[in-house]
Every structure is written in C-alpha cells, then in structure tokens.
Amino acid sequence: MGIVERKEREREEMRKLILEGAQKLFLTNGFDKVSIRNIADEIEYSPATIYLYFKDKNELFFSLHQKAFLKLIDEFTPIATIQDPMETLIEMGRIYLRFAFENPELYDLMFIMTAPIDTLACRDDVWEDGHRAFGLLQLVVQRCIDAGAIKHPNAEQAGLMIWSTVHGLVALHLRKRMSMFEEDAQKLLDNVFELFIATIKRGL
Secondary structure (H helix, E strand, O other): OOHHHHHHHHHHHHHHHHHHHHHHHHHHHOHHHOOHHHHHHHHOOOHHHHHOOOOOHHHHHHHHHHHHHHHHHHHOHHHHHOOOHHHHHHHHHHHHHHHHHHOHHHHHHHHHOOOOHHHHOOEOOEOHHHHHHHHHHHHHHHHHHHOOOOOOOOHHHHHHHHHHHHHHHHHHHHOOOOOOOOOOHHHHHHHHHHHHHHHHHHHO
16 A cells, blocks of 8 residues: 555544544534534544644534435435335335434434534525435425325425424434333334325325
8 A cells, every 4th residue: 555545544534533523422412512622532632633624513513414414315225226106205214214223323413413504504594415315305205296196286395294204203212202112113113104104195
C-alpha cells in the first residue's frame, strides 16, 4: 500500500471514529447538550482534530443523518424488481420495519431525535433526505392508485397516512411502549402491519 492510500485509509478511519463518537453522544445526551469538546473527550482526541474533518457539530449531525438515509434507501433496492404495485408497497413496509428493528439507533437519529432543522442543510424549510425517502413511497402509492389498488386520489395524502401509521408503530417500540403486550414486539408489529395492509386493500 502506498503512502497516499495509507493516509486516505487513516483519514477515513478517523472520520468513522468521530462519527461513531458523535452519534453515541447525540443519542445519549441530546443534540443541544453535546459539544465538539464532548465528542473529542469521547474519542480521546483533541477538539482541533475533529475540526480537521468537520466544521461544527451541525455538519457532524448532517453527515450521520445523510448516511442513515442512504442506508435506508439502499434497503429499498429489491422492490424495483416487483411488478405488482400493491406488493411493492407491502414489501416496502416490511423493509422499513426491518430496518427500524435492525438499526434502532439510526432510526432514532433519522426520525425521532430532536435537532435543529438547519443541521439538515434544508433549503426553504424542505427536509431534503426525508423528502427524498417520502418521494419513493409516494411514487409507489401513485402506482397503486393508477392500478386501482388504492382508491384515494391523492398519493401524497395516502402516502403520509401510510408512513405515519408505520412510523407510529416503530416509535412505540423504540420508546419501549410495547411492553404492556405479552406477544413478542416484533411479531406483534408484523401482525399489526399485515392488518393495516388488509385495511388498505379493503378501501383506502
């Protein structure tokens, strides 16, 4: 390995270390209570080292947020091969639930944790990563409408209803509000999701 390649690898490893430390503290203490010095102490480096990679904690949060959304969108890749729009929608929901179960910290950072909107590099108050992910859902919902599988004429409204319902189930689980039920949480959410899909098929 040459000097340039080794330095690049070391740079990527340091960037990863910083991001991991920042994510841990953001989720544990909340965005507002975390400083660059806190993150530096967490990874046992000086604040000056972090500033070589990120200009401030907003940029750190944005990098974590963007990386998480890219991972979620990548998870949706298999739906491209499904021809039936309703089956595409159902599989999309299953993937979303699985992503939340397998990546609870990322999901928390993406959809639940409070952070200033300017950390997400929004333009005109548009949440770009969220808008892009929702756009995929809206596209699938529109296909369902065109095929007559969903009767509601507005894909944005129907998509928001679907997303908010599935997100609500996930949020209840991640905030440990499912312990009142005796059934295994993941199995219960899967069953509720299937019931929700059945309801949509009957008349959304």
